Amino acid sequence: MAMSLPSSDRTRTPAQGRVAQPILTRRNTGGLDDTPAGATDRDALLEHLGRNVIHASVDRQFSKAYRRDEDGVSCPMYYRVTSAAFARCQYVMLTTKQYAAVLVVDIDRPGSPGGHPADLALDVRQNLAMLVQCGIGPSWVGINPINGKAQAIWLIDPVYADATGQSRNMTLLSATSRALGELLDHDPHFSHRFSRSPFYTGNDPTAYRWYCQHKRVHRLADLLKEVRAMMGTSSHETAPRQQFTSGRELINAVKTRREEAQAFKALAQDVEKELGDELDQYDPELIDGVRVLWISQGKAARDETAFRHALKTGHRLRAAGQRMTDAAIIDAYEHAYNVAHRHGADGRDNEMPPMRDRQTMARRVRGYVTQSKANTGHAASAQRATTTERKALATMGRRGGQKAAQRWKTDPEGEYAQGRRETLKAANQRRTIQGRGTRARVLHVAMDTLAQTGKLPSGREIAAELGVTKRTVNMHLRALREAGMLD
Template sequence: MSLVNSTTSGTTRHTQTTDLYGGLDDTPASGLDREALLAHLGRKVLHGSRGRDFASAYLTTKNGTRAPRMYRVDSEALGKCEYVQLTNKQYASVLVVDIDLPGDAGGHPVNLPEQVKQKFSQLIAHYLGPAWVGINPVNGKCQAIWLIDPVYADTSGQSRAMTLLAAATHDLGQWLGHDSHFSHRFSRSPFYTGDSPTAYRWYRQHHRVYRLGDLLAGVRAMTGQESYAKPRQQFSSGRELINAVKARREDAERFKALSKDVEAELAGQLDQYDPELIQGVRVLWIREGRAARDETAFRHALKTGHRLRQAGQRMTDAAIIDAYEHAYTVAQEVGADGRKGELPPMKDRQTMARRVRGYVTTSKGEVYGSSATAGRASSAERKALATMGRRGGKKAAERWETDPEGEYATDLRKKLQAANQKREWKGQALVSEVRASILRSRIDTGADPSTRELATEFNVSIARIKQIRKALGMQAARGRPKRITP
């Protein structure tokens, strides 16, 4: 029986086929497709293995060490390898996910498990689908390959780009139901041309190359995960930043003092006899008729946290936030002084609850802001405050302000002038040395040395050499240097 009725319109037929195949193309990969994949990999040799005995994929050198058995990408021997390493720890231009959910025998997209087909369909609808899909003809498991802009790392295999690749692989794999024990080294080879009955059947879907960050952001947006966003600078100047953090520190000291008062006050059973309490809350006042709402609410939340701990109960966010909101409402009712209620948002109240737990459990904690402006100090803020509070910096500032023409300021200016003069002489010497090196190369070889060679020789940046060559009128020839074949 056919999958669709012959009278069904072409649009309906395409929709049903898409549902059956999860949006995947069922056309087997061709030789041209494999050549395009090899061109994207940018490798002349690949580490391959003919079977699952990966020990045979290594050979013993004359010194007794183990070395990978490499195959040229244009050799027939690579086609006999059922497994291949498409990436290594220094370089990767593809992202590979091994999906460990079994389907049906057959080796076609229709044989994949339903949940995998549904997720492939969602990825394709968001233009995030894999470039290659390989399917096991025996059990319906599969591997998916995404083409990405190449990422690099040093000999240790560590770099920010590789960390991003690991995050993208984890998020995609976890959502698709990956094999958590997959090593991401040897994977099924899309270039296998043998006749093994268990060899994967490969289907090329497209040739799109993804930027790794965009791929990860798209997957996280589709799956409802939060994407990391680099925090932006919120202050227009360093002085504004320092003033803001000073204010935060003053608020922190004030709330710390409140915490100590509450900790010393733990006679909760006497509250019913305290005439200053209003609905069980001790309201703090800025002046007559104007209540300190944030301080009142924070103090009451602290007292509630101590009581919960004494009673052996859990200090949940809900209990602490309820106490804070109750005290804030009471302070607003009796001491608004014409102000509207400005209860902090729920995120700030949750931060306040964590801070209260820290005070109660350790009796000392570090806070970085009031409940109205909660949040920890950023790295930039901590660096801006690195010199605050140091006596040397304060004394130096006083000397500059009180006697700018005195002995201290004059001595510092002399040292600065000497350092600047020395720096200028070094720059002039470098210019002379670069000019001499270029002229020497012209005499010896009849050609100018490259900018990169000069930068390496004098241990300076390429930009600095370009600046010197421009000033000397001895700029390098445009374009890449010609290769000298032996």
Template sequence: MAMSLVNSTTSGTTRHTQTTDLYGGLDDTPASGLDREALLAHLGRKVLHGSRGRDFASAYLTTKNGTRAPRMYRVDSKALGKCEYVQLTNKQYASVLVVDIDLPGDAGGHPINLPEQVKQKFSQLIAHYLGPAWVGINPVNGKCQAIWLIDPVYADASGQSRAMTLLAAATHDLGQWLGHDSHFSHRFSRSPFYTGDSPTAYRWYRQHHRVYRLGDLLAGVRAMTGQESYAKPRQQFSSGRELINAVKARREEAERFKALSKDVEAELAGQLDQYDPELIQGVRVLWIREGRAARDETAFRHALKTGHRLRQAGQRMTDAAIIDAYEHAYTVAQEVGADGRTPELPPMKDRQTMARRVRGYVTTSKGEAYGSSATGRATSAERKALATMGRRGGKKAAERWKDPNSDYATDLRTKLQGANERRAVTGRVTARQIANFFDDTFIQTGEYPSIPQAMNELGVSRPTVSRALKTAGIQLPRGRKKKQ
């Protein structure tokens, strides 16, 4: 059924029936004072750096020492409401993600005035539960800004941390997909707390109170837009013993190929090949038993021989030349010794890895043993676990912790203390959000929401909700609700 805009007049006012197509799935209800209080509670800031206009130089003051300092405003002051611009984040802390969308729409300041492209993309985000928590719209040209509430991220004095890098990646991916302003500095943005009468001030609409985990938000956006998302390598072994056995097997395979390499080096390849009656199309085929060829070992050996020949001739050992030799030898071994097996040539990525290893062995006689390109390579975490399980690794770890007052132990305890403090602050912020949700719902409806409703709205567990209610002194009515 086609959707249309329906106008109805009641008591001299015009109301618009909202539709998903016309509004992009956005709520057209202006943000209230309670909505702004909830946003301030999530920001967790007592003061904010604001600017009354686009002259951002006036947002700084000169101290007695002659240095420049930001002009800060208390979040509960009327002066903040006069600031049309505000910094919701800084270098060391961010609890929101802001995207400035630079595509012009129509004048009016409502979701219906946004450009069609932006409305369609907002609709897709909302359908995947990734929609923004706040949307501000320019009443003059239809441009907008969107705000997502995220778990707070932190950085040191330099502003560098993995969390901030993840925030930059999420902001870039969301902004690029929505058509952001590439010159937006992500410092001063339009203030959702502005209460003045400027005709160009953004009109703000609160959509929800959901708080996203930054990694989940980025993964969701990339999955929706079809981008590749980084996935942390998962542990491939069920136990430490299985890991040790796998590493031993790879080491034995590497030693076997190293022995082949030494044989090739001792052959003086180019001079004797023409007199060798055992060669088949220039390839010495190795046999597992009569009629069954060792295809991988044959191909690897021939690739090594080709690498030595190229080096002796003063020619470049390119990937293409080594891979061609490998493929040729593998094909010959398959033809004369398949023994009913189908060809199982490794994928091109593994063949390129093999070519790099051949070059490494040929160019240096004291290099490491270069094994096969078998699948199931141990991850960094697995290698560390393997080293720690060893006798030498265990002794080294015990030596580091022997002196509890050493620089190593002190540094790790300091990092742990900082992480615990940040977790404690995050817990307090979450508790305030939960209490605000219950109080806000009670003010609007006269009844407290249920705990499952709070869990679904805020994405927290039942014990977290119970602890927050106990801390805030909120007592829910006991017993079941009466049926209407």
């Protein structure tokens, strides 16, 4: 049996497995036990996991969860489950691509501060109560004391896969996770497969509060069958590929999506023009740095306001030569949405899109910004030259080139040649410095992604991140590999 982890439970006696606190009533808790988990509960979970070491991270900076070996290869940081260092890790990777003994669902619906089951969102508590009544409630529930979000863990019969992570049991695990997640409004993209650690015993006030409900082990097929029966879906029914009753309905849906895309594109062009003309500082609608768009008096267009502000942030980051990360764009979107909701809710609830939609929005913003031809922050470029003007410029260029070549031949050390050499030298120095800066940015993005995900990004991904061409990125990657800085 696994040894007990260091615990901060001061009221626990050796004969007790949990903190000596009165058991609260299950009223308004979704049928969940409100007694905090103790050392005995954590030992039982470790015994079920059957692992002596676990990949973990001290905090949300997941780059710290990887190290480099003697050959410079990024490797995960493993902690012994009996060590004090493991008890200080707030994030763990309970499952891998080849092995899983638990099923983890990240509940993205915010509730109330407090960190107790009664602080979960009402619909989450109702769905958990239904799971508990059907005998398939989670084994562990961890609750965020700040915003009421949560993570739920089910103990399952261990499932395995080959080196590629493919197996029928892993497919069944994915289907079960998806079914439970849809029921509990999950976030499928949380923390790069890291989840909050139920073994954390530190003093961080923002750490999840964990509650052990039971120690039953579920069979995946039975669990999935029960969840689908509760949701009213049959395990033998497949999702219909055609979601429209007629061709006309399909055409109308396509037209609607096209109009939405055109509206977003027009909005992006307006933002570019607004940034180019530097109108923000004169905007009377600016509230906390956000230009709020209004549907009517007292009713703000929250989504449009947030998207527009995220676009502005993307343009400003690119103009400043900074990375347009998902986090920066999503933070700008959330800030603008909250400002618009605070000043123009008009009785509406906060309907912030889920995280997966915000991540899609961030990629869309980055695409608009990187593909933009506008020179934001400067005056509009001149109109295209006419045919006559182009011919005149070409003639001047040819004559000027012939005259310059003659000067180089007749007086190679003269004032003109020396001045041109200085100009060319300065231009070459600027290009060299700019190239080194771009190469450093390419290396930074590559190493940062490698530290977080364990693999190098593609040239296309780096190009989208930095706003440069794929050819430029591939050239710098080739130079970095030749210099031995990348494998």
